[in-house]
Amino acid sequence: MFISSALCYSEDETRVAAKGEKKMRKLAVLVVLSLFLLMIFANFCVATSENEASSKISEADSALKIAFKSVWEAERVGANVSGLVSDLKIAENFLAEAEIAFANGDLNGTISKADQCITIANSVQNDATILFNLASANLWKIFWLTLTFSSVGAIAFVIFLTRVWGRFKRSYFKKMMKMKPEVA
Amino acid sequence: MLRLEDYKILFIIASLTGTLLFASPSLELVIHLPSEEAFSELWVLGSNRTTEDYPFNVKTGEVYKIFIEVANHMGSSSYYIIKAKFRNQTDPLPDSSVGAPSSLPELYKYYVILQNGEEWETQLTFSFSNISKVENRCNVGILKINDVRLIIDKPAIWNINYTGYYYQLFFELWIFNAEIEDFQFHNRFVGIWLNVTF
Numbered sequence: 001m002f003i004s005s006a007l008c009y010s011e012d013e014t015r016v017a018a019k020g021e022k023k024m025r026k027l028a029v030l031v032v033l034s035l036f037l038l039m040i041f042a043n044f045c046v047a048t049s050e051n052e053a054s055s056k057i058s059e060a061d062s063a064l065k066i067a068f069k070s071v072w073e074a075e076r077v078g079a080n081v082s083g084l085v086s087d088l089k090i091a092e093n094f095l096a097e098a099e100i101a102f103a104n105g106d107l108n109g110t111i112s113k114a115d116q117c118i119t120i121a122n123s124v125q126n127d128a129t130i131l132f133n134l135a136s137a138n139l140w141k142i143f144w145l146t147l148t149f150s151s152v153g154a155i156a157f158v159i160f161l162t163r164v165w166g167r168f169k170r171s172y173f174k175k176m177m178k179m180k181p182e183v184a
Numbered sequence: 185m186l187r188l189e190d191y192k193i194l195f196i197i198a199s200l201t202g203t204l205l206f207a208s209p210s211l212e213l214v215i216h217l218p219s220e221e222a223f224s225e226l227w228v229l230g231s232n233r234t235t236e237d238y239p240f241n242v243k244t245g246e247v248y249k250i251f252i253e254v255a256n257h258m259g260s261s262s263y264y265i266i267k268a269k270f271r272n273q274t275d276p277l278p279d280s281s282v283g284a285p286s287s288l289p290e291l292y293k294y295y296v297i298l299q300n301g302e303e304w305e306t307q308l309t310f311s312f313s314n315i316s317k318v319e320n321r322c323n324v325g326i327l328k329i330n331d332v333r334l335i336i337d338k339p340a341i342w343n344i345n346y347t348g349y350y351y352q353l354f355f356e357l358w359i360f361n362a363e364i365e366d367f368q369f370h371n372r373f374v375g376i377w378l379n380v381t382f
Contacts (some may be wrong), residue, residue, distance in 0.1 A: 068263045068297065069362045075260055085261055085299050092263075092295040099293065103332045146209045153206035161199045168195075172188055 053107045056114035060095050063121035067091065070128035079135035084124050091120035224262065225255040226357040226372045243381045244315045250376065252355060253305045256298035263360035265367055268292040268308070270327055271352050272340040278356055278373045285356050285369040291336070292329040310353065315380060322349035322380055340380065348379035 068088060075081045098113035229251040230237035239248035256262045267290035271277070278286045296304050314325025320342035327336045340349040354375025358367040 064295075065263075065360065065365060068261075068360060069365060072261055072263075072362045081261060082299065085297060088263075088297045092297050096293070096295050100330070100332055103334075143213055146213060150207045150210040154203040157202040157206055158199055161195060161202065165192075165195045168191065169188070172191070 049107045049111075053102055053110040053114075056111050056118075057095070057098055057102060060091075060098060060114040060117040060121070063118045063125070064088070064091055064095055067121040067125040067128065070125045070132065074128045074132040074135060077132060077135040077139050079131040081128070081131070084128055084131070087120055087124045087127075091117045091124065094120065219259060220257075222258045224258060224264070224357060224359065224370055224372060225253075226266070226355065226374055227253050228355065228374045228376060229253065238376045240377065240379055241381050242312060242378045244313050245311065247309050247311045249307060249309050251305055251307055252294070253303060254296055254298065254357065255303045256300055258359075259300055261297065261299045264294075264296040264298070264370070265358040265360075266294040266296065267356045267358060268294075268329060269354055269356065270336060270338060271354065272338055273343065273350050273352075274341075277352075277354070278369065278371075280371055283369060283371040285358075286354075286373075290356075291327065291334050292332060312380070315382070317349075317382060324351065324380060346379075348381075351378045351380060352376070353378060 071081050071084045071088060074084070094113045094117035098110050098117060101107075101109035101113055228238075229235060231239070231249040231251075233251055238250065242248060252266060254264055254266065256264075267285075269286055269288045270291055271286070271288055275288055276286050278284060292308075294306060298304055309330055311328045312324055312326065313328070314323075316323045316325065321339055322342070323337060323339045325335065325337055327334050327338075338351065340351055342348075343350050352375045354373055357370040357372040359370040360366070361368050
């Protein structure tokens with residue numbers, strides 16, 4: 001009886017130990033799986049923010065190009081763009097800093113600098129468009145004023161000369177009539 | 185005394201001249217006379233802002249300094265990019281005859297916006313590390329430009345004629361073309377020769 005109970009006890013112990021081992025194994029698998037998933041997630045996050053930072057730089061680059069084009073067009077129609085060029089230089093510095101931050105792996109810095117560049121570039125673009133419209137309108141005004149001055153001036157001058165010519169012709173004929181014929 | 189016909193010709197010439205004088209402001213708006221030649225300048229100076237003290241013999245761990253300068257004479261504001269590239273003696277340089285840039289990748293970029301007549305200057309520092317030598321072959325592992333560390337792994341063969349491992353750090357000037365809304369190689373580049381020593 002004692003032996004059988006002892007055997008029973010050792011059998012129970014083995015069963016408990018086996019159960020514990022199974023649990024531990026399960027736990028280990030769970031931990032490994034969690035770690036694996038965490039690594040994939042972390043990698044995904046890094047990749048996403050790297051892509052985000054890269055696309056932010058492209059966005060800032062495009063914004064700066066568009067802003068510069070607007071400033072250039074405003075300058076072509078005679079607008080004073082000194083202030084806008086100064087702002088563009090600030091935006092361009094932010095873009096350069098964003099690229100350096102990206103090269104050094106500072107993704108948050110990249111996004112922040114690129115965002116600052118985009119904000120300034122967009123503001124410059126808006127101001128340049130307003131300046132372009134104002135300068136264009138002014139250019140047309142100057143064009144029409146000049147054209148009017150030229151046309152009126154030229155016509156008035158021709159009329160004046162025609163009158164002078166008429167008078168001159170009359171006095172010329174009078175002089176001719178007064179002249180005495182001379183025989184050589 | 186002149187004949188009436190002669191006076192008539194004089195009056196016609198005077199009226200034509202006067203008309204042209206009055207019309208000249210309008211003609212100026214329509215007819216564009218050729219303006220001054222448009223161009224940009226790009227140059228590199230040594231550490232004391234002269235053309236004499238360029239770094240030449242370089243070695244690992246030392247920091248070298250040069251100045252890059254650009255001037256805009258394009259007649260309007262210009263947007264430039266200066267691309268820094270690094271080559272050995274066999275790598276391609278830009279082709280000035282066709283206006284093509286070097287096919288090498290850019291290592292560092294400067295963005296520069298200048299109004300007409302303006303000049304720009306910046307200081308560039310560079311250093312090398314991971315330089316190795318095997319027989320007659322040298323390899324530059326890392327080039328640091330300003331604060332950016334770049335893995336370049338650029339080899340060079342021993343130059344028998346000039347006795348050295350020669351590399352060139354050069355800068356290409358690109359300009360923004362508003363018509364096509366992109367940058368184009370401006371057909372200007374400058375560079376400095378470097379002899380890697382141990």
